[in-house]
Amino acid sequence: MTNETTLNDIRAEHGTSLWKDAWTRLKKNRLALFGLAVLTVFIIVALLTPWIAPYGYETQDLNLGATPPSAQHWLGTDIFGRDLLTLIMYGGRISLAVGFVATTVALLIGVTWGAIAGYAGGKIDATMMRLVDILYALPFMIFIILLMVVFGRNLLLLFLAIGAVEWLTMARIMRSQVQSLRQQEFVEAAVSLGLGPATIIRRHIIPNALGPIIVYTTLTIPSVMLLEAFLSFLGLGVQPPQTSWGLLISYGAETMEELPWLLIFPGIALSLTLFSLNFLGDGLRDALDVRSSKD
Amino acid sequence: MVLLEVNNLQVSFHTRNGEVKAVDDVSFTVESGKITAIIGESGSGKSVVCYSLLGLIPMPPGKIEGGQALFEGKDLLQMSERQLQKIRGRDIAMIFQDPMTCLNPYMTIGEQLIEPIVFHQRISKKEARQRAVELLEEVGLRNPGSTINSYPHEFSGGMRQRVMIAMALINEPKLLIADEPTTALDVTIQAQILKLIAQLQTKRDIGVIFISHDLAVVADIADDIIVMKSGKVLEHNNRHGIFQNAQHAYTKKLLSAIPAGTKTINTELHQPLITISNLNTWFDQGKHQEPVKAVNDVSVDILKGEILGLVGESGSGKSTIGRSILRLVPITSGTINFDGTELTSLEGTGLKNMRRRMQMIFQDPYASLNPRMSVYDTLAEPLLLHAIETKASVAKGVLKLMDDVGLARNFVRKYPHEFSGGQRQRIAIARALSTRPEFIVADEPVSALDVTIQAQILDLMLDLGGEYGLTMLFVSHDLAVVKHIADRIVVLYKGEIVEQGTGRELFENPQQEYTRQLLRSIPGRGLLA
Numbered sequence: 163m164t165n166e167t168t169l170n171d172i173r174a175e176h177g178t179s180l181w182k183d184a185w186t187r188l189k190k191n192r193l194a195l196f197g198l199a200v201l202t203v204f205i206i207v208a209l210l211t212p213w214i215a216p217y218g219y220e221t222q223d224l225n226l227g228a229t230p231p232s233a234q235h236w237l238g239t240d241i242f243g244r245d246l247l248t249l250i251m252y253g254g255r256i257s258l259a260v261g262f263v264a265t266t267v268a269l270l271i272g273v274t275w276g277a278i279a280g281y282a283g284g285k286i287d288a289t290m291m292r293l294v295d296i297l298y299a300l301p302f303m304i305f306i307i308l309l310m311v312v313f314g315r316n317l318l319l320l321f322l323a324i325g326a327v328e329w330l331t332m333a334r335i336m337r338s339q340v341q342s343l344r345q346q347e348f349v350e351a352a353v354s355l356g357l358g359p360a361t362i363i364r365r366h367i368i369p370n371a372l373g374p375i376i377v378y379t380t381l382t383i384p385s386v387m388l389l390e391a392f393l394s395f396l397g398l399g400v401q402p403p404q405t406s407w408g409l410l411i412s413y414g415a416e417t418m419e420e421l422p423w424l425l426i427f428p429g430i431a432l433s434l435t436l437f438s439l440n441f442l443g444d445g446l447r448d449a450l451d452v453r454s455s456k457d
Numbered sequence: 458m459v460l461l462e463v464n465n466l467q468v469s470f471h472t473r474n475g476e477v478k479a480v481d482d483v484s485f486t487v488e489s490g491k492i493t494a495i496i497g498e499s500g501s502g503k504s505v506v507c508y509s510l511l512g513l514i515p516m517p518p519g520k521i522e523g524g525q526a527l528f529e530g531k532d533l534l535q536m537s538e539r540q541l542q543k544i545r546g547r548d549i550a551m552i553f554q555d556p557m558t559c560l561n562p563y564m565t566i567g568e569q570l571i572e573p574i575v576f577h578q579r580i581s582k583k584e585a586r587q588r589a590v591e592l593l594e595e596v597g598l599r600n601p602g603s604t605i606n607s608y609p610h611e612f613s614g615g616m617r618q619r620v621m622i623a624m625a626l627i628n629e630p631k632l633l634i635a636d637e638p639t640t641a642l643d644v645t646i647q648a649q650i651l652k653l654i655a656q657l658q659t660k661r662d663i664g665v666i667f668i669s670h671d672l673a674v675v676a677d678i679a680d681d682i683i684v685m686k687s688g689k690v691l692e693h694n695n696r697h698g699i700f701q702n703a704q705h706a707y708t709k710k711l712l713s714a715i716p717a718g719t720k721t722i723n724t725e726l727h728q729p730l731i732t733i734s735n736l737n738t739w740f741d742q743g744k745h746q747e748p749v750k751a752v753n754d755v756s757v758d759i760l761k762g763e764i765l766g767l768v769g770e771s772g773s774g775k776s777t778i779g780r781s782i783l784r785l786v787p788i789t790s791g792t793i794n795f796d797g798t799e800l801t802s803l804e805g806t807g808l809k810n811m812r813r814r815m816q817m818i819f820q821d822p823y824a825s826l827n828p829r830m831s832v833y834d835t836l837a838e839p840l841l842l843h844a845i846e847t848k849a850s851v852a853k854g855v856l857k858l859m860d861d862v863g864l865a866r867n868f869v870r871k872y873p874h875e876f877s878g879g880q881r882q883r884i885a886i887a888r889a890l891s892t893r894p895e896f897i898v899a900d901e902p903v904s905a906l907d908v909t910i911q912a913q914i915l916d917l918m919l920d921l922g923g924e925y926g927l928t929m930l931f932v933s934h935d936l937a938v939v940k941h942i943a944d945r946i947v948v949l950y951k952g953e954i955v956e957q958g959t960g961r962e963l964f965e966n967p968q969q970e971y972t973r974q975l976l977r978s979i980p981g982r983g984l985l986a
Contacts, residue, residue, distance in 0.1 A: 178872065179872050180828055180829060181829075346824055347819040347821060348824065348825050348826055348827045350780075350785055350817070350819070350825075351817065351819060351826075351888065352827075353812075354783050354785060354815075354816060354817045355812065355816070355838070355842065355892065356813055356892075365830075365838070366827050369827075369829040370827070370828065
């Protein structure tokens, strides 16, 4: 133990970071874990669909037509004789992708925008947030519909359009977080150490603001998926033969009296995902709540 | 007459880390007409004792394991919630530390007072209002007839505490429980509130339980003193017995932790490190209002190697001066010269380089450390930023800092929430020292800490000050602490300097009335002198 002591030489007790602590608490919440498990399964299935799907999604069997669930087609077939399980798997790929990609877009723009506005304050903040207000004031459904009409129904555009709408709330949440954080003494301490604004935002502010952001993210994904379902329902979302849960539900709704399974199974898939995300979001909110972590 | 008799009270909390005995076999009596003080540091169980009597601890995790609490002969612990409700607020009333959180911000003081009077005493609204005005007068509120229509935020902290006391007195309780009622207040206000509680107690002949972490606070008013630690009663005696003839080692430690004595000063100091001239730091209140003159035309020298104490009540601008020097708040006008460099006009790299030379220690060690960063990350950040250590040697630098402030090396990977307040303040001090500064602003660095920890941290700061050759601006509301640590003292009032001098000059021969008033307000002067 001379001058050459390094970190490896001392048996440092490993501390529990707040993230680890939150994970410990989340693990005790059964509903949240159930949500997490369901989502994990759905995501894995979605990723592997092209290899594990029982049929191709374009494979039609017009002679067969719509049949109820059977040994060959576990969830039945639609009016073109397409396997419903396959359709739901492929539809899940699109729905989940829209949910996650659009939310990531919203997350990146919203967090950056909100963090800058909140930290800079003054005129910069005012200008940035007025822009948010203006965008808020636009009837976004019309905005998306217009985009779809003008540029055609393009999946990438759908991601961007939905993301571009959802980041507004994210930016507001982030800004209010940052505003309260920058009053904190540890941020003042960072300033007096001589750290620059970018480092302070990155190292001291964003990690502490992430809790509410993560919670809001898990609640944004379902709303984005619903939005996609709604757009598809209107015929503005995904284009056949590609499909999504929203589209499947829309078709199922048309024929629900004679062919109820076409509505029931896609409905279950969507509801289960939304429930899981909400359970997970709720669990995360409890787990990340700083007040309860102090106990 | 014995009002309350607590026998063998045991309360435990069932937490994730197992069972904690918060109150372990505590017995005491409270007599009417006397003030019984319960003294202990945080975690001593002093508040849990009183809260459990009134059924106010959350159960679970809390559980009353045994014991008796006879209030006028009836056992409070055996009572149903309904029976307790009748006693709470009527026979036993409470006042709390923070009056703001206990008052409804959307109702006037009058409404909040009149409602319970009408409810409990079944008299007309008009009579109740008359009663409320009398009560406010009794607790020393000026013009109660008109202030009764004000909202809580229109009052100062001291005034709010008076209102809380008035509310507690509505139903003429026989026992008043005061939980740290003056901790959030300035010293002069604290002295007034203490006097008020003592007066009311004599006049109404009621029993008072006064919970506090600070022996000095109760030195003037308590009849009996109970000293608690880790849920146990260590010593129980009358005031004289505790202060003149303490038996238990812990009580002696508490007594010796009360800062006393004047620092012997180094007379060789004369070269200024920082010269502040005509400093004004004003905060705009919007276009149509006068700005708040937090610092108003202050000129003062901080000498190389000295500890300059800055004393004043809240709103005196003492913290703002420190923050102005560190460029944490924008100043309005004036100059601050640091060893030949003008600080007020620095920007960019020049400012960053100066920031290295001056650092700050904050009041609240719970807020001043980033909760997501381990000790290692917290200390390595400034070392690397200012290239004091290289990537290869940074671990060594971190460990050296931890040694210097007396933190065990194996805590290096731990996070702030895993430390006690005193340990956190040590981390904060290590961070301030990391840039090898010449000057440190210490903004109330010990006022959030328990008294015994306070003494340790003050000693640490004195030691390190010498070792690192630091100049320090020590901001505090506590004259006793400042007298103990500072070479020279500056007294501030409403943003302006009232008086300055060495500790001895100021304490023995204060020139200004405000200084004399501050000195009179130091709790427990008589017994501790």
